[in-house]
Amino acid sequence: MKTRKISRRSMIAATSAGVVGSFLNFSFMPFEITGRTQVKKLAITGGPKVHPGSWPGWPVWDQSAEPGLIEMFRSGRWWRGSGEHVEEFEREYARLMGAKACVATASGTTALQTSLAVLGVDAGDEVLVSPYTFIATYNAILSHKALPVFVDSDPETFLIDPGKISERVTDRTVAIVPVHIYGLPVDMDGVNNAAGKHSLKVIEDACQAWLAEYKGKRVGSLGDLGCFSFQNSKHLASGEGGAILGNDEELVDRCHAYHNCGRPFGRMKPVEGNQYNGMNYRMQQSQALILLSQMKRIEKDNDVRLGNALYLDSRLKEIPGIVPYRLASGATRAVYHMYPFRYIKEEFNDLPKEKFLRALNAEGIPAGSGYGRQNHDGLMEEAFSSRGFRRLFPESRIKQWHEQNILPGNDKLSEQAVTIYQSVLLGSRADMDDIANAVRKVYENRDSLV
Numbered sequence: 001m002k003t004r005k006i007s008r009r010s011m012i013a014a015t016s017a018g019v020v021g022s023f024l025n026f027s028f029m030p031f032e033i034t035g036r037t038q039v040k041k042l043a044i045t046g047g048p049k050v051h052p053g054s055w056p057g058w059p060v061w062d063q064s065a066e067p068g069l070i071e072m073f074r075s076g077r078w079w080r081g082s083g084e085h086v087e088e089f090e091r092e093y094a095r096l097m098g099a100k101a102c103v104a105t106a107s108g109t110t111a112l113q114t115s116l117a118v119l120g121v122d123a124g125d126e127v128l129v130s131p132y133t134f135i136a137t138y139n140a141i142l143s144h145k146a147l148p149v150f151v152d153s154d155p156e157t158f159l160i161d162p163g164k165i166s167e168r169v170t171d172r173t174v175a176i177v178p179v180h181i182y183g184l185p186v187d188m189d190g191v192n193n194a195a196g197k198h199s200l201k202v203i204e205d206a207c208q209a210w211l212a213e214y215k216g217k218r219v220g221s222l223g224d225l226g227c228f229s230f231q232n233s234k235h236l237a238s239g240e241g242g243a244i245l246g247n248d249e250e251l252v253d254r255c256h257a258y259h260n261c262g263r264p265f266g267r268m269k270p271v272e273g274n275q276y277n278g279m280n281y282r283m284q285q286s287q288a289l290i291l292l293s294q295m296k297r298i299e300k301d302n303d304v305r306l307g308n309a310l311y312l313d314s315r316l317k318e319i320p321g322i323v324p325y326r327l328a329s330g331a332t333r334a335v336y337h338m339y340p341f342r343y344i345k346e347e348f349n350d351l352p353k354e355k356f357l358r359a360l361n362a363e364g365i366p367a368g369s370g371y372g373r374q375n376h377d378g379l380m381e382e383a384f385s386s387r388g389f390r391r392l393f394p395e396s397r398i399k400q401w402h403e404q405n406i407l408p409g410n411d412k413l414s415e416q417a418v419t420i421y422q423s424v425l426l427g428s429r430a431d432m433d434d435i436a437n438a439v440r441k442v443y444e445n446r447d448s449l450v
């Protein structure tokens, strides 16, 4: 796999100077000659594929983890209480992410549940949340018998629109969960200012945003607590796993206690018996060892993803009806768990997105359609009709929730979003040309598809 080396600094300098196009020197070329040979007939109608080959797989095993894992397994010291590896991972992860403290957890979901618990989210409370996210974000809120209240997305950024936070606050609102979806950093000043005005706790869902930066600082330590996932598909993968970051060490101690059956930790006073509530959300030693080995590759991988994403931005934006994401105000580095863009079907003769995707997939490009209108998920209705929810929330509030559950920005985003999985961005520059050429090929043949 050959990838042109572009340092992060030169890439950012190039983008901010607005010279990426000329820097990469393609903008004047017809698309036929920037990649492999183009053939006009679409693969979906029997023509040859633009990209007949494969794409980089994920995850990538690191053999250097093997001796440590075998030693640990043979010793029988498998859980965190019997070894040093989880603690070592917590130290290293906090250092890598520029946060004061870290608690490793069993998953991103349990990291969110722990954070919500420690920050006092209780049954009958309301929590503001981005609707453009994975189900786990609002499931964690529901698991506390709190009401997820969706704040509309800005379709251009794919992210929560900070200007729409205040209008959703009620006297029950206690916290907000902004989501750095796809590794695109949220405008955290916007979120923190709104949160400050209404005394809300801020829990960042950074489960797709390892090493993404806002104003030069790594996300996940810009609110009260930040949550990460290390599930198999994630940039930092260990099968399952998660972490919480924070700069208030006392707060992180309480997270540690909560995730370990409530046992007091760190600065907390040791007590007789069981005084604190908690769960078992612990990470295992094997997960920590895998993560320590995977951490060696993440910065390099992220550089490759960034270089390829910026290149794709510059090529795709030349195609009518294709709109790359826009970084939110203050975002300085995205990490692309998915590479996202918007498909404007009106420019493709009203070709539905599903047909566009099928044609693109047939060309050998693994593009998907992103998240749907999650604010209409049936699981919300299931929760509302439960005995517990009916006791906790007056009918009038649930009625109002439905009346306010109109999110035009998010609807538009769900309709238009197209996503390409992160490991594809670990391919070569010629691979990226294939993606852009395939999109253009579908565009040029749009009439034959409608």
Ligand SMILES: *Cc1c(COP(=O)(O)O)cnc(C)c1O
Pocket: 107, 108, 109, 110, 133, 134, 136, 137, 179, 181, 205, 207, 208, 228, 229, 230, 231, 240, 241, 242
């Ligand atoms: C992956 C993910 C989670 C949940 O993480 P798990 O480790 O799968 O529990 C939460 N939020 C977002 C945005 C995610 O991508």
